Amino acid sequence: MSVIDLVPYEEALASYDPVMGLEVHVELGTKTKMFCGCSTALGAEPNTQTCPTCLGLPGSLPVVNAIGVESAIRIGLALNCEIAEWCRFARKNYFYPDMPKNFQTSQYDEPIAFNGYLDVELEDGEVFRVEIERAHMEEDTGKSSHIGGATGRIHGAEYSLLDYNRAGIPLIEIVTKPIEGAGERAPEVARAYVAELRELIRALGVSEARMDMGQMRCDVNLSLMPKGATRFGTRSETKNVNSLRSVERAARFEVQRHAAVLNEGGTIVQETRHFHEDNGSTTSGRIKEEAEDYRYFPEPDLVPVAPSREWVEELRGELPELPRLRRQRLQSEWGISAVEMRSALNAGAIDLILATIDAGAPADQARKWWLGELARRSNEDGVELAELPITPAQVARVSALVAEGKLTDKLARQVIEGVLAGEGEPDEVVAGRGLAVVSDDSALGDAIDAALAAQPDVADKIRSGKFAAAGALVGAVMKATRGQADAARVKELIFEKLGVTPE
Structure with a gap:
């Protein structure tokens, strides 16, 4: 089905209620893999960070990464989950070239964390509660590169290259319960949830959660129910969506596509789908397996995980201030509106603003530069705000030069331009470009x-x-x-x- 066949979004919502399920995979920032001692550092030559265990060679035995377990418990606690007193790993059996063992070590019916929730704030300030089914530990697969062909996917490729450096990196999969009642705001809820989850993961310090680098990715499950129905429709699963905007677009597209199929008397196929960034559409991947197709059974080479209640409570006491509460506090301290705080959140600027304040800048000036000139540059360059080659300390120095009367705002923008261009520290740019205010x-x-x-x-x-x-x-x-x-x-x-x- 092409984009032109879609039912208009408002028309689709007049006849159907969307039901979503979001599965988010987070790569943990451990130094070694989940079941072996291989490094997880990025940028190594392909297949140089492997061993018999993560390659699945006969006779090799796994050992659980303790920091991975601790990180999983921290995530579960932050998501208001119950932490299992006893859980174990299972083998999820399937064949794919990037899974060298032909099974994935995961958790099935006994996850480490379950039955939680995360409150997310929408653009107008409404708070929507997303209930969490489970958060479980598993390992990542290797990376396939499909060479030749027009799409970069396996279909039409001449050959594929496999890099197993990523195979075995610790993952936490966070699965929501069916999200009902969002109505026309379902895509917005999906985006807000993933955004809030990303902020939470970063606050915990267990992962950088960079979606653009695959450290966090979302599978968007969606189905439609006719108005007044009580039984869920057949779902589709859009795999590995890697940006907040794309999560929202994927959910919206699938609402329109499902409605078009159902309106024509067709049947939704339960399948995985690929999301296309260029036009916001999805295309069919493969028929979706059911749990029984994976032939789960307990992993015989790993002992169960049984975190003591004392340890769990100790970790609970170490949790940082969670992002939503932190934003509420900062909003009050800074004396700004909820809209202004959401703008700072959406720009990825809150931590940068705080670091600039810590470096000596007034809060209003720190916000002004990061949400003004620097946000404009990040948009122009197509990079995250934090990726700009300027530090909070340098922004604070520019602010100080303005406060001292040595720069005007116009000159300060030129100084920032010079710092971004690699011309040195703010004072060096002022001297090099002759930008000081003439006050004599x-x-x-x-x-x-x-x-x-x-x-x-x-x-x-x-x-x-x-x-x-x-x-x-x-x-x-x-x-x-x-x-x-x-x-x-x-x-x-x-x-x-x-x-x-x-x-």
Whole structure:
């Protein structure tokens, strides 16, 4: 089905209620893999971070990563889950080239965390509770690169290359209960949930949760129920969606696609689907297996995990302030609106603003630079705000130079441009580009005299008490000094030269 066959979104929601399920995989930031001692560091040559265990060679035996278990418990507690007193791993059997053992070590009916929830805030401030079914431990697969063909996928490729460096990296899979009642806001709820979950994971320090690097990815399950029905429809699962915007677009597209199929009397196929960033559409992947197709059975080579209640409570006491509560506190401390706080969240600026404040900048100035000039540059360059080559300390220094009267806002933007271009620290850019404010009276005198001589009518207006007319003369001086004059001092000197005293 092509995009032009879709039912308009509003029309689809007039006839059907969407039901979602979101499965989020998070790569944990451990130094070694989940069941062996191989490094998890990024950037190594393909297949250099492997061993008999993560390659599934005969006779090799796994050992559970203790930090991986601890991270899983922290995540479960932060999601308001119950933590199992006893759980174990299982083998999820299937064949795929990037799974060298032909099974994935995961958890099936005995997850380490279950029955939780996460409250998420939507754009208008409404809070929507997403209930969590489970959070369980497992290992990642290797990486397949399909060479040749037009799409980069296996279909049409000439051959494939396999890198097993990623095979065995610790994963936590977080699965929601069916999300009902969101109505037309279902795509927005999906995006808000993944965004809040990402902030929570980062706050816990268990993963950087970079979606663009595959450290966090979301499977969007969606089905439609006819209005008034009580039985869920057949679901589709859009796999490995890797940005917040794409999560929302994938859910919206599937609502429209399902509605189109159902309106024509067709049947939804339970399948996995691929999301296409270029046009926001999905296409069929493969028929979705049921749990029994994976032939789960307990992993015989691993002992059960039984975290003591004392340890669990100790970890609970170490949890940091959770993101939503932190934002509420900061919003109050900064004296800003909920809309402004959501803007900072959506821009990924909250931690950068806090670091800039810690470096000495006033809160309003820190927000101004990160949400203004720097947000504009990140959008232009297509990178995350935190990826810009400028530090909070450098932004704080720019703010200080403005406060000291050594830079105007216009000059400060040029200094930021220089820092981003790799020209050095803010003071070095000021010196190198000659950007310091001209505040010396003698240096300004000639420019003011020239402005008065060029606009005698404006000078007469000022003498007659029309003090606002001084703006034209200030503008002329600013132009003559290439914007480097201290505008307030220029105005004072103009009034002195004309012998007037504004009230």
